[in-house]
Amino acid sequence: MTTLTWWQRGVIYQVYPRSFQDKNGDGVGDLAGITERLDHLAMLGVDALWISPIYPSPMADFGYDVADYCAIDPLFGSLAEFDALVARAHALGIRVLLDFVPNHSSDRHPWFVDSRASRDSPKRDWYLWRDPAPDGGPPNNWLSRFGGSAWEFDAATGQYYYHAFLREQPDLNWRHPDVRAAMDGVLRFWLERGVDGFRVDVLWLLIKDAQFRDNPPNPDAAAGEPDHHRLLQTHTEDQPEVQDIVRSMRATLDGFGERVLIGEIYLPVQRLVAYYGTHGEGANLPFNFQLINAHWSAVNLARIITEYEALLPPHAWPNWVLGNHDNPRVASRLGAAQARVAAMLLLTLRGTPTLYYGDEIGMHDVVVPADRVQDPAELRQPGIGQGRDPERTPMQWDASANGGFTTGTPWLPPGDTRQVNVASQTDDPASMLALYRRLLALRRATPALVGGAVGQVRAQGDVLTYERSLPGEDGDRPTRIRVALNLGALPATVPAHAGVLLLSTDATRPDAAANGDTLQLAADEGVVILCTDGAAGERR
Incomplete structure (x- = not known):
C-alpha cells in the first residue's frame, strides 16, 4: 500500500460547476459555492475533486469553448477564489483536478481571431484550414459530432476551418510545435497554482489525418443516430501520432511531482489500453467507461471485468467510471435499487473509481421542458437522445424548491428535491448517501479493496461474484474479500465461504457471519464479506 500513489489509493469526485452550488444567487454554480460545499466531499470520504471547465468562455458549449486557458470566467469567480478553493481543499486532504480542453478553442480565443x-x-496554421473542394464545397466528408459538416467556410479568407464539435469550437492543429508549446505553458500555469492533475477532454481526437482523406462509410450506421455515426472515424480519431502528445503531457506533469493525467477516451478497450503508453509513460488513467454503457447482467459484467484486467499492460493501473456529465445518471439507467448495487461494484473493483456529483444521493435525470433546453447537442440534433441537460441539473442539498442550490432562478430545473436531497439522507442509515459513506469508509480501511488483486470473477444466474486478495506479511494469512452482487429482482442463493459480513446494500440486514456452503441474497442486494476460511483464490 505504501508504494501506491494518492490517485491509485483515492476516489475521484466530478463536479459540474454550473450545477453544484450557487453562492451569489445568479442561478449558476460558482467557485465560492464549491468551496462552501467542500465539507460534504470530506464527510463523503472522497480524495480528489475534478472540476469541469471554469475558463473564460462564450458558453456556446458551456465552457468547452475556451476563450482564455489561463483565467477564470467571471461567471464562476476569480483566480483568487480559485486559489482559495485549492487551499481549502488541500487543507481537507482533497486534491484538485481541472478539465483541460486542448482539442479546440473558442472561435473568440485570441489565437483563432488572429488565425x-x-x-x-x-497563427494561421495553429488551426486546420483547407481550400474548398473543386465544387466549392467542404474539403472532405468529415462530420461534426454535433451534426452537419465539420467544415465552416470563412468568406474573408476563402478557406474552410475544421471543427469536430460546434463551429464556435475550431480545432487546434496539434502538429504545430507552437501549439504544443503554448498548451504546455497552460499546463504549467495551473500546476504552479497547486493543481494536482488534469482530465484531458477528448484526448483521442487531438490529431487528424495529415492527408485529410475522406472517412469511409459506416456499414452499421442506423437511423436516428447522430450524424457522424454515418462514417467510420478512421481519419479523425485515435491517430498514432497522438501518443507522442500524451507522453509530452505526462512528462510535464511528472516534473511537478505526484500529479495525475486522466484521458477522456471513448474507444473499445483493446484500443483504450494503448493510452497507458508502451512502458507506462502515457496517461495515468485512460478513462474506462465500460460500466456506463454496459448491458447490466452478471454475465456481461463478469466478461467486462475479466477482459479489461487481461488487456491491461503490466504497468497499468485500472479505473472505473459509473457516471459523468455526458451520460444518463446511474439511477435513471438502472433504477434506484440497482444504483445501490452499482455503487458497491464501483467501490470494490480493482482500480481508481470516479463518482459524479449527485449520484451519492441517487439523483435521477430531470425532464427539461423544450423551452428550457440548453445543450447544443440537443438543440442541433433534437429528438435523438443526445441532450445532456437531464444529467447536469442542480445538486439537491435540501427539500426546498431549488434544493438549496440557489436563491435565484436555477439555470436548469432541479429534480424532485423533496424525495432526494443531502439533508434528508444525512442521518438516515438506509439512505443512498449513508451507503456511499460506508462504502468509502470501508474501502479506505481495507487495504485489500485498494491494492489487492481481483480474481474468481464469476456469474451465477443474476449474481456477480469476485474476490479481492492481498498477500499476508511476515507469515500472516492473506486477506480475502468476497463481493456478491445480485443484479436480479428476485432473491438468490450462491455458494459462499465462511466469513464476516462487512457491508450490505440492504441496511436492514443484520450483521452476522456468512456460515455454511451458501449465501442468501435478497433481490437487488450486494454484500462484502471478509473471508475466514483460508482458501486462496486466483489472482490478477
Missing part, C-alpha cells in the same frame, strides 16, 4: 484574420497570419 482567421489573414492567410498570412503567424
